[in-house]
Amino acid sequence: MAARGFGELEAVVIERIWDRAEKTTVREIFTDLSAERDIAYTTVMSTMDNLHRKGWLQRERVGKAYHYWPSLTREEYSAQLMREALGSGGRSDLVLAHFVEQMSPEESDGLRAALRKLSRAKPK
Incomplete structure (x- = not known):
């Protein structure tokens, strides 16, 4: 499934479902939105x-209703969007460098921690 933008209402609905962190029904989302x-x-x-x-x-x-849950977390979806942007914006090394330049110190610290975690997890 390619990460692409959602329609306006699709975006609102998927955000509500992500916020719930549990299976949900049409009725529950309808009640929230209405x-x-x-x-x-x-x-x-x-x-x-x-x-x-x-x-x-x-x-x-479940009975007469469907219970829904997201195929990806909000973070997994965001990561897919970032991956697509990295692959479609010219030279990926330059795109990544420009992206990193725009990070806050806290985001940079988070990136360093993620890279350390990944480097420890990969077999040598």
């Missing part, structure tokens, strides 16, 4: 079905 906007239950249902067909959500039938 408190903030005028939206039909069937619109939420169609959006979640579309996200399932596109591979972004998994689901299982």
Whole structure:
């Protein structure tokens, strides 16, 4: 599944599902969204079905309803977007250098820690 942008409502729905950190139903997402906007239950249902067909959500039938959960975490999705940007923006070494130059000190520390962790995990 290639990481690509979501439609406007798809983005709102997937964010709500990521925030839940547990399986959820159309009814639960509809209830959340309808408190903030005028939206039909069937619109939420169609959006979640579309996200399932596109591979972004998994689901299982429980009684008469489907329970949905994300195929990727928010962080895994972000990493895919970063990977695609790195591979499509010219010379990857220069893209990465420019990206790192823009990092805050805290983000740089996080990157160093991740690289140390990865280097220890890889067999020599």
